[in-house]
Amino acid sequence: MIATLLAVLLVTILGYIINTVSKPRKYPPGPKWYPFVGSSAIARKVALQYGSQWKGFSHLAKEYSTEVLGLKLGSELVVVVFGEKNLRKVFTEKEYEGRPDSFFIRQRCLGKRLGITFVDGPLWREHRQFTVKNLKNVGFGKTAMETEIQTELHNILEYIEKSKTKAINPKVILAQSVMNILWKYTAGERIKEDQLQYVIDLFSKRSKAFTIAGGWLNQWPWLRFIFPKLSGYTIIKNLNQQISDIIDETVNKHKNGLVPGSDFIYSFLEEMKENNVSFHEEQLKAICLDILIAGAQTTSNVLEFAILSLIRHKQIQEKVYDEIHSVIGEDTPCWNDSNRLLYTMAFLLEVQRFYTIAPLAGPRRVLEETTIEDYVLPKNTTVLLSIGDVHFSPDLWDEPNKFNPDxxxxxxxxxxxxxxxxxxxxxxxxxxxxxxxxxFIFIVLVGIVQKYRIESENGVLPAEEPIIGLISGARPFSAEFIPRF
Ligand code: HEM
Structure with missing residues (x-):
């Protein structure tokens, strides 16, 4: 009897193991799958070897001569797409419009599947539309926003002025300015200086600790009980707590009418009164978090890369300055000037190509079984988009590894x-x-270059190679800002 039971148990375990290592029919090519871990170990190995998950996957795609790379990370089917045609397909077709539902993503959204960035279906459609419309209603994306950005530019210039040509790390002041603008439209006020500093620090730690696929913690959530710090769980917990506190405080002030003017939180609280069931305080918190997480670090990182590139390419800096000086002189820059400052625009595009902020975008979730090239992607497969490879493709760009605004x-x-x-x-x-x-990027960069020549500290050029985690960021550097006149 016991022998029969043991045999059944063994066959069941074997069956389970065989199932976990068998690839679905016509699944895209990629490394071998091992029991329980799938291809996680090889994904980790190439990420370490080539410096980031994006570069590791790119290397694997070349090794398997494919533009659709098939992986399994833990128990999650993950496919990475390369090439402009595949990228456009995934970006635009309905079957790819979903977002995965994983432990890491739930943690990112305060423990629930809420917000805009990481939901799909009717909730996503309704709340994305509501948020975009109501942010616009309070001035986001309109001419009024320009005045706010110009005020932030003024604060940044004052900060530089105070440094009296002493070298400064531009990271903090840029990140603070973007957060202030985002918070102005969302919550109608500025975040307190000490809270702001703490949150920026946590965002930066979080970006470095995780990859877009979520890392170990996503595959084995129980790791948080054994290695809370090492697995990155402590960072997410602290960030959630800190941001929750900031949002709770401001929502309460709004409920009591203590914040003057109109803003997104007031619009949302009004909608809650209409008894629309998907409008509740937890959803409001998750959207506020989405706006801060998706907007702050991405935007300030581009500006940091722009400053770094001006230091590394002095001739380009002079060309940008000459254009600004001859076209707008000492006028305060505005977004309309982008139609006339075309070399400056070309420079900023090159910064965003060369230092692609989200080289591995997504994640998307396949809503129904679908095909790409000749491969079949089962329902719920996670799809990542390698924007970074398209931005460095020799088929699209001459000498892609060269920084060249022209x-x-x-x-x-x-x-x-x-x-x-x-x-x-x-x-x-x-x-x-x-x-x-x-x-923001245009007005702040033009405003700084108009007034200052930017140089490296003690002639040591900042490193060209970025740090790539969840998004791409510059390695810490300091710059000297020398007044032009
Ligand atoms: C240079 C700065 C930025 C870059 C490079 C960037 C990049 C991106 C990319 C590539 C996506 C698409 C992801 C996908 O297709 O799956 C995205 C989505 C998103 N971005 Fe940005 N972003 C930037 C700034 C901002 C700002 C300032 C906000 C603030 C409102 C923002 C809010 C969002 C949100 C909420 C989504 C999710 C949209 C959805 O899932 O429907 N981003 N961003």
Missing amino acids: RFLDSSGKLVNTEHFYGFGLGRRRCPGDSLAKS
Whole structure:
């Protein structure tokens, strides 16, 4: 009897193991799967070997001569797509519009499947539409926003002025400014200085500790009980707590009418009164968190990379300055100037191509079984999009590894090749914050270069190679800002 039971148990375990290592029919090529871990160990190995998960996957795709790489991370089917055609397909087709539901993502959304960025279906459609419309109603993306950005530029210039040519690390002041703008439209006020500093620090730690696929913690959530710090769980917990406190405080102030003017939180609280069931305080918190997480670090990192590139390429810095000086002189920059400062625009596009902020975008979830090239992707497969590879493809760009703003200009000085730039995504899940990001980056960069020559500290050039975790960021550096006049 016991022998029969043991035999049944053994066959069941064997059956389970065989099932976990068998690839679905016509699944894209990729490394072998091992029991329980799938291809996690090889994914981890190449990420360490090539410096980031994006570069590791890119290397694996070359090894398997494929533009659709098939993996299994823990028990999750993960496919990475490469090449412009595949990228456009995933960005724009409905079957790819979903978002995965994983432990890591739930932690990122305060423990629930809420917000905009990491939900799909009717909840996503309704709340994305509501948020975009109501942010616009309070001035987001409109001319009024320009005035707010100019005020932030003024604060940044004052901060630089105070440094009296002493070298400064631009990270903190840039991140604070973006957060303040985002919070102004969301909550109608600024975040307190000490809270702001703490949150920026946690965002940066979180980005470094995780990959877009979530890392070990996502595959084996129980790790948080044994290695809370090492697994990154402590960072997420602290970040959630800190942000929750900030949001709770401001929601309470709004409920008591203590914040003057109109803003997104007031619009949401009004909608709650209409008894619309999907509008509740937890959803409001999750959307506020989405706006801060998706908007702050991405935008300030681009500006940091722009400053780093100006230091590394002095001739380019002089060309940007000459254009600004001859076209707008000492006028305060505004977004309309982007139609006239075309070399500066080409420079900023090249910064965002060369230092793609989200080189591995997504994650998306396949809503129904679908095909790409000749491969079949089962329902619920997670899909990542390698924007970074398209931005470095020799088929699209001459000498892609060279930093060269001229690639975005034709012989008459007009902007070209912008259709191959995917920094903000494409389709219905395209970044809704691009207008703010573009205006902020342009106005702040022009405002700084107009007044200062930027140099490295003690002649030591900042490192070109970025740190790539959840998103891409510059290695810490300091810069000297020398007044032009
Ligand atoms: C340079 C700065 C930025 C970059 C490079 C960037 C990049 C992206 C990309 C590539 C996506 C698409 C992801 C996908 O297709 O799955 C995205 C989505 C998103 N972005 Fe941005 N973003 C930036 C700034 C902002 C700002 C300022 C906001 C603030 C409102 C924002 C809010 C969002 C949100 C909420 C989503 C999710 C949209 C959805 O899932 O429907 N982003 N961003």
